[in-house]
């Protein structure tokens with residue numbers, strides 16, 4: 001019986017098959033957003049081939065417990081915001097998603113990092129510098 005291949009096309013780029021890896025890492029939108037996030041944190045071009053690579057890749061540039069918590073938060077928020085964007089009918093620009101990631105991750109980390117006072121504008125500028133417990 002000739003089953004038609006039921007591939008779901010990515011709703012963002014409308015050109016590739018939608019897979020987990022595609023939606024979160026490979027789609028041009030995800031690539032652009034991750035590029036901004038990595039640059040923001042000061043990550044070198046760490047390759048992320050699978051979703052499991054995201055957290056070890058990001059943690060590589062975290063030098064203490066607080067920075068680790070912060071960079072993990074940013075990773076989670078980035079995945080969430082990419083997913084939220086995918087589920088919304090109207091798609092935003094990568095820059096808008098990135099601004100959302102900056103805001104969401106600040107709220108996230110600010111409510112969790114009890115021992116560290118985090119300056120919001122410094123966080124927007126450079127999270128790795130904002131997370132510097134003395």
Ligand SMILES: [Zn+2]
Pocket residue numbers: 010011012013014015016022027028
């Ligand atoms: Zn796509």
